[in-house]
Amino acid sequence: MANLNPHYDFDRFAEYLCVTIADNVARCQLSQNKVQKVRIYTSNDALWPTAFKVLLENELVAPLHSHTISNADASYDISYRYRCPSAIPFKAAQASNITSPFIEQAKKMDADFYTDAWSLSLPGCIPYLLKQVAYRNVSINLAKQLxxxxxxxxxxFSVQFHDGENFISFNYxxxxxxxxxxxxxxxxxxxxKQIACDxxxxxxxxxxxFMSL
Structure with a gap:
């Protein structure tokens, strides 16, 4: 029987985010200044990063081209212009669309499978942690992409993730x-475990x- 679970593909998700954020940075008015810092903002309401800010080596914030209005904190909403290869939805409220099919299949194979352990929004759960690994990969690879x-x-140059209140650390x-x-x-x-891996x-x-852990 075919596996009907939507694919999270956290590795491809990280690649997609890296290219998308670099594309957004490229749309900023950089002049002859070098980019010193890219700050990426997350939200409890979204499973993807929501906004970004580019700080230049002259300590100014790079504005977006055109007449785009910035947010109150001088950040700009991320423009997602490309199709995401992952089934992870943008809105956190839609997370059950991809977690429920996996949980249902897991329960059929293991009656003791703990449903609450599989969440994209709850800290400490495997999908949540893997999303953090994806964010870590973005912070590592963004310089090369730029x-x-x-x-x-x-x-x-550095990349920072911020949840609206605090900076987020991704210790491998x-x-x-x-x-x-x-x-x-x-x-x-x-x-x-194999289904989860796939x-x-x-x-x-x-x-x-993943299988070695």
Whole structure:
């Protein structure tokens, strides 16, 4: 029977976000200034980043081209002009559209599968943690993507994620440890773990990483 679960593909999701954010940065009025910092904003109401701010090496905020109005904090809404390869919806309220099919299939294979452990919005859950890994990959790869698009960055270039109140830290060892613990607690059935792996990742090396945890 075919797997009818919508694919999260967190690895492709990260690639999509990286290209999209770089495209948004490229639309800013940079003049001859190098980009020193890209700040990406998240929201509890959305599963994708919602806004961004480009800080230049002269410490000014780069405005968007045209007459786009900025938000109150001088950030700009992210323009998602390309089709996302992941089934992860933009609005957090629609998360059940992709979590429910997986949970239903997991329950059929493992009657003890804990439903509340599989959430994109609840901190500590596997999908939530994998989304943070995706964000971490964006912070690592954005510099290379910007340079590939001909955008000059400063030697002090950095990427920051902000949830509206605090900056978010993505420590790889900490995230890996949390994911490993969640897998041991809630994905004891190897078949359920394999299904989770297949819906969460597209690239073989990432599937191998997940199955090794």
């Amino acid at each position: 340079q590939a698009q001909g955008i000059a960055i400063s030697e002090e 060892d900490n995230l890996t440890q949390q994911i490993s613990q969640q897998i041991q607690f809630y994905l004891n059935d190897e078949k359920v 819906v969460c990742f597209k690239h073989p090396q990432n599937k191998q990483w």
